[in-house]
Amino acid sequence: MSVALDRRLAETGTRFRIFPQPRFLTKADGSPLFPEPETVTVAPSPGAVERGPADDRMFVVDAIGKLPYNQFFRPPYSGAARDAVEPGPDGHFDHLDPASREFSAATMYATVRRVLDIWEDYFGRTIQWHFESDFARLELIPLIEWNNAQSGYGFLEFGFGRTPTGTIDHSRPFCENFDVLSHELGHSLIFAEVGIPASPADEGIDYGGMHESAGDLVAIVASLHFHSVVDMLLENTKGNLLTINGLDRVGELSDSRQIRIAFNALRMSDVNDEPHDRSMPLTGAIFDTMVEFFQQDLVNKKLITDDLRNRSTNLPGTAHDLDQIQTDFAAAYAGNEAAFKESLLLARDYLGRLLATTWSDISPDFLTYHGILRAILDADRTLTGGANAAIIRSCFAWREIAPVPASMLMRQHTLTSCGLDTAASAAAGPADGFSAMIPTPRSSYQNLRR
Template sequence: MSLELDRRLADVGTRFRIFPQPRFLMKADGSGPLFAEPELVIVSIEPAAMRPGPGDDRMFVVDAIGKLPYNNFFRPPFRGTKRDPIQPDSEGHFDHLDPATREFSAATMYATVRRVLDIWEDYFGRTIHWHFESDFDRLELIPLIEWNNAQSGYGFLEFGFGRSPNGTIDHTRPYCENFDVLAHELGHSIIFAEVGAPASRQDEGIDYGGMHESAGDLVAIVSSLHFHSVVDHLLESTRGNLLTINGLDRVGELSDSREIRVAFNAMRMSDVGDEPHERSLPLTGAIFDTMVEVFQHDLVAKKLITDDLRIRSTNLPGTAQDLDEIQAEFTAAYTGSEDAFKESLLRARDYLGRLLAVTWSAISADFLTYHGILRAILQADREITGGENAQIIRECFAWREIAPVPTSMLLRPHTLASCGFQANDSGSAAASPRDRLLPDPRPNGSATTSAHL
């Protein structure tokens, strides 16, 4: 599993440096950048197999010159003018690039997408084949076009820059350096590859759209938790108290990252409509709550916190718990046990990654419902743990009001009459006229008929 991923790659992969969160994010007190320096990451491609660009057999960077955004009439591959591909150092690595240069930005885009793909192929336990493989063998990565937007499409990712307050291009905020945005967009590609898209025009795909946005967020969240600095900052800020209102508020203030904010939300199905980003919130919340509950159950098993504290800390908004007291107890438990808390969170992270991979491998895009996703998650947990976390999953989804819709066939009772039986005068079940026409299979031809459901 992914706890072993970095150890496996340390001596064989290619080195890059990337920022775990955008470099413009500031600490809460304004004293400086939240993540001031890029961190070393190692991707699964050996230096000898790397191609200038950077690129490999699955993806490649094209630093296009004067390119307009792709649209319905202008699609990959890009055939225009482009800058020279970025070269590795003498040992085949790319961690020598200066963060102030364009080359660093382009290499960051490759390293982020490759790193996220490595993480999720590790969880799936196999190669994730591109959904566009019938037309292209590699994903085209275009890092820096003059555009105040970014997009993913069939066979490509192309990124511009953030917007200034007046809507113009802000060159200090290249989207290609935003780990969450890149990971989210790759999450969409993973869903297209593994789940597909609805085939019927009569399928409105309301829950499918919400699932897609939720999946993008969850891919980004789980992937970002592979940065030790992000995990350390999360635990230092909350002391492991992730589910009370106090914990939610602290996490929500960590950064401007949409993914960090949407993971910790209190939205239920009755709070949202059909717009995919809004509808994704209860599903993302239920799944992330599951990870946090697994994390806290592990803390109890290790006797790092009491079961009483776990129960009180998972009480939902609107309860009468003393939140300051809960936080004080978490702080006392966390102090001196920081490494043990981190180990439990990383194990919960990897459980969630594997749970999602098994779930996404099993569900169909056609007429998808959140309740169907819940059943697939329960089945995935049975495969991974033997059903150890089933009650946690049920409770997290029930609070989010994820259940069959009132008109679902699953909720309809099936009586004897609806199954084709009729009650006779004696109160016993008699066969329907259709059944009485069936021949008696017994040799003596008794008057008793057989019933067929």
């Protein structure tokens, strides 16, 4: 969501309060990382968000005694449910007590609605649900007695985290975990915008990795819409984002455990075909692209030197004195905090538009990471005239995202194999020189298949 639109919605939308990260996360001194919820505004105006909360795109139902959906038990839910959460007299929902069940239910709606608003802005249009042929709205079920969570056809339903013994930990409701909710909604966005492979012969190996990567990237970009997250990130790193930081810890489950890390050193030769594992080089390459864009903007504005940018890159073989790099960033950041934040928000919005443009154009059929790379380069041409092509190529190259050696794209073609070797053709005795230059359709097909 652009900075300008975010400001406009703050004046016209409906207010909620949500925690940017799970409230159980703590700092080194044991104090809460985010002690208070942050006010966010969703696009529907006060009054358009009804009791539930609910609007024309989604609704919350706080089910009583519900079992998780499965292949035999699917939406819509028609069982017993608690009373719908009511808005305040002014039509907003920012009056709810964070210790209440109503707050948890409202948080689930606000998170999903907010993330949808963000990405619809980047796409520049309404994202139609992939289940629209059966359901008009997304069903949100916030607090079932289950130590898991899931997204499915027409629904999101969330339970709670697990204790060390595997039982339900009621102090950790997944419906309040912004990153996890954003990630799961990301899957729905990909189903809606990219679709699914059509051929039974398509194993969808890179498609599965792309799906998990997209979920993480949807969460990363959305989390950067919290001013508290951006401020804390910059204060902790001084703009040196190619270090382990809060942004790259996607979907926190505890202080020491996370689902995935966007900043990673994994290449394609380091991962297998399991979708979560395979997603990491792609996520890393795209995350690095955003950071390199951010740092290039700092260079352009003379906030850091080109030398510092080069020393802080995430490319292999470029190890430098990390302490000195951090010292240099701290010196550059001091007194320029607002300018650094402006550059980071610019990079955030660039990445959001780059991904939306890419996801709008790729086909799910026989999808490859190399095909995604080419789509990203094409998206950058659309957005910037190709200004960031070198950054994108370098970030993807060392991740080993390239055509596989057996790809037809890597085949070499000689004059002889193409039937264009005039000496060889003359020996065959064609009727005239022009026909000798044109291979027959059958010989062309045979040469292509070799």
